[in-house]
Amino acid sequence: MKEKQQPVWKVPWVTWLDFWKDTNIVGLCNAAHAQNWPRKVIWLVIFIGCTFGTIYNLKVFLENLYSTSTDVTVNSKNFLPFPGVTFCNHNRVNCAFLEARLDQLELNITEEETRNNPYFSLAGMYRKGCVENDPPSGPQKRRKRQVINQPMGEGQDGGQDGGFCDSCLVPEILDIEYQFLQVYMSLEEGDRSEIGHSFSGLVKSCTFRGRDCLDESYFLPVESANYGNCYTFNSNIYGNSTLSWTSSLPGANMGLNVVLNLEQDVYMKNGLTTSAGARVTVHNKIIRALSDEFGVDVQPATATNIAIQQIRYTRLADPYDTKCFSHWSETNYTDYTSSTMWPYTLTQCKRFCVLSSIVSDCGCFHPLYLDTDDDRKQLKPCDLESTSNDSTCVEKVLVQFDSNQRKCDCNPACTEIDFGTTLSMSTWPSKEYQNRAMGTYGFSTTSTDNETDSTTPESASETDSSGNESPETGSAEIGSSRTRSSGTVAKPDPPSMSDNLLRVSVYYNTLNERLVQTKKVYDTSNLLSSLGGVFSLYLGISFAMLFELLEIVFDFLHNIMNWMAGKSYGRKYHVM
Numbered sequence: 001m002k003e004k005q006q007p008v009w010k011v012p013w014v015t016w017l018d019f020w021k022d023t024n025i026v027g028l029c030n031a032a033h034a035q036n037w038p039r040k041v042i043w044l045v046i047f048i049g050c051t052f053g054t055i056y057n058l059k060v061f062l063e064n065l066y067s068t069s070t071d072v073t074v075n076s077k078n079f080l081p082f083p084g085v086t087f088c089n090h091n092r093v094n095c096a097f098l099e100a101r102l103d104q105l106e107l108n109i110t111e112e113e114t115r116n117n118p119y120f121s122l123a124g125m126y127r128k129g130c131v132e133n134d135p136p137s138g139p140q141k142r143r144k145r146q147v148i149n150q151p152m153g154e155g156q157d158g159g160q161d162g163g164f165c166d167s168c169l170v171p172e173i174l175d176i177e178y179q180f181l182q183v184y185m186s187l188e189e190g191d192r193s194e195i196g197h198s199f200s201g202l203v204k205s206c207t208f209r210g211r212d213c214l215d216e217s218y219f220l221p222v223e224s225a226n227y228g229n230c231y232t233f234n235s236n237i238y239g240n241s242t243l244s245w246t247s248s249l250p251g252a253n254m255g256l257n258v259v260l261n262l263e264q265d266v267y268m269k270n271g272l273t274t275s276a277g278a279r280v281t282v283h284n285k286i287i288r289a290l291s292d293e294f295g296v297d298v299q300p301a302t303a304t305n306i307a308i309q310q311i312r313y314t315r316l317a318d319p320y321d322t323k324c325f326s327h328w329s330e331t332n333y334t335d336y337t338s339s340t341m342w343p344y345t346l347t348q349c350k351r352f353c354v355l356s357s358i359v360s361d362c363g364c365f366h367p368l369y370l371d372t373d374d375d376r377k378q379l380k381p382c383d384l385e386s387t388s389n390d391s392t393c394v395e396k397v398l399v400q401f402d403s404n405q406r407k408c409d410c411n412p413a414c415t416e417i418d419f420g421t422t423l424s425m426s427t428w429p430s431k432e433y434q435n436r437a438m439g440t441y442g443f444s445t446t447s448t449d450n451e452t453d454s455t456t457p458e459s460a461s462e463t464d465s466s467g468n469e470s471p472e473t474g475s476a477e478i479g480s481s482r483t484r485s486s487g488t489v490a491k492p493d494p495p496s497m498s499d500n501l502l503r504v505s506v507y508y509n510t511l512n513e514r515l516v517q518t519k520k521v522y523d524t525s526n527l528l529s530s531l532g533g534v535f536s537l538y539l540g541i542s543f544a545m546l547f548e549l550l551e552i553v554f555d556f557l558h559n560i561m562n563w564m565a566g567k568s569y570g571r572k573y574h575v576m
Helices: 010-022 028-031 037-063 094-107 111-114 117-127 172-186 191-196 344-360 389-402 431-440 524-539 545-566
Strands: 067-078 082-087 142-144 170-171 203-208 219-224 228-235 256-261 280-285 294-297 302-314 416-429 443-445 455-457 501-508 512-520
Touching: 010 545, 028 037, 037 524, 082 256, 094 117, 094 191, 111 545, 117 172, 170 172, 191 228, 191 389, 280 302, 280 416, 280 501, 294 302, 294 416, 344 389, 431 443
Parallel strands: 302 501, 302 512
Antiparallel strands: 067 512, 082 228, 082 280, 142 170, 203 256, 219 228, 256 501, 280 294, 302 416, 443 455
16 A cells, blocks of 8 residues: 655654754754653753854854954064155245246236236235235234034034134134245146255255265155145155165164255245244155155254154955055045056045045135145135135035044055154254354354354345335236335344254164054964854854754755655655
8 A cells, every 4th residue: 555645844844853863963962862841941942042142153253254453573674775755944935036036037028927927926925925024013813714504513423523613713824824825836836846945955965874965866856835845865756766775784874864954044934934944754765755744843953863663564455344455546536646656545545535525615725735736627726714715615624524524535555664763853063063064064154253143154045125115916017026025124134054054864773674464363274263163162063063954954855855756754764
């Protein structure tokens, strides 16, 4: 007689009974072999609890699958490549060069041509910055900013609105600076370069490892909105440098030693240059110097030692939590890098981000964030005066960044070289070296006094002091450069050697490179051991026992096939 076929709903049940009787999973096998129902229930409850514990730990494991750890190691090197070192003067415009440039433009120019000629802007700059105006007699005036239509309070993520105060007053001296900056940055890079401090005027001496390096070809000129002409030693930002400066020994004598001349006699007046000194930036030679963010100030009449140690950072790209970028193509700012080929850096990316946001919202560019003329987009610099519409728009964008309402598409670089610095300084030149320093660096004695106050630069350029009235701003007239002043010109005593000269030494204090490396928390070996820990902690499942889970799938499929064929099902009826 033909055996009656069992119903299909029993297939999963029979498969499960076969599995739990033979499995080695803790709790499940105990329940299967329990002699009474209370014990079965207790072991099943234990099994279910352990299963939930395993699932929870597996969830935590998956959430941290792409987490990283940071390892710091120190590697001893036989030699290290020397970094790029950028030198800037605190004064962005050399008044003597500005006057000479105006004289040159006046030779063959008509009044109508001044409308579309740098002469108009240069003449305005000369009046504002190179002619001594009468100082205010009373307290400095302050101006109130225009109100931004944004309520005070908390921004996103509970952050404040950037600390913006629409009722706060702006010092008048800042408005004067902003007026000048707008005119200055409206000039093309070539015009700004012509009126800044020259290499020969700024750099008076250069030695590297005791060998002369006073050669302009060793320095790359760089423009800065804050500092004018800067000069980078050992730059390879464009990847075409044939020189390779390296250091195989630590110490000041084995590094770079530079003497700078500040040329204070041609500094801008009227509060446009408020400090005297140089800005020195030590950076990776393949990137552009960001002197505003990373530079250090050095003062005249001092010898400043900058001892450095190389620090190399390596990070992991997405999906790991560091989410580093290795190229500009991973950002939204490729429009600003197509002509420069600069390597990607986080700070440069944020500068492009701020510049792009202001260009998009305000229709002008922030004068302090323009790094190349190619980024102008044929726009004018924003007017940052407190009462201008541009200033209101720019401030609104910055407040959005401060309150986290607007974010930059910027992540850390995957590979980055930085330099830890230690600064020390001493008085320079010493009293016994003063006379020799005067002769060496072009200074002479103007009186019988032996003090350094009595020394003046022989090659210092003298500015005009006639005091004649100049045309009003907006209608520059053609004439001699001696008709540009609109204030009182009082010719001060020329600065002394102690007001101008300073020495800077940059060198490695150790050839041990510090490597800060981001590593995967779960590599291949850690991944398997962590998974084994998750499954074995609660259920006692080893890697070999995972095949039991495959076995139950095999049994279920085999039982289905037996049911379809009208045969009995269960392990004892399986072929294998």
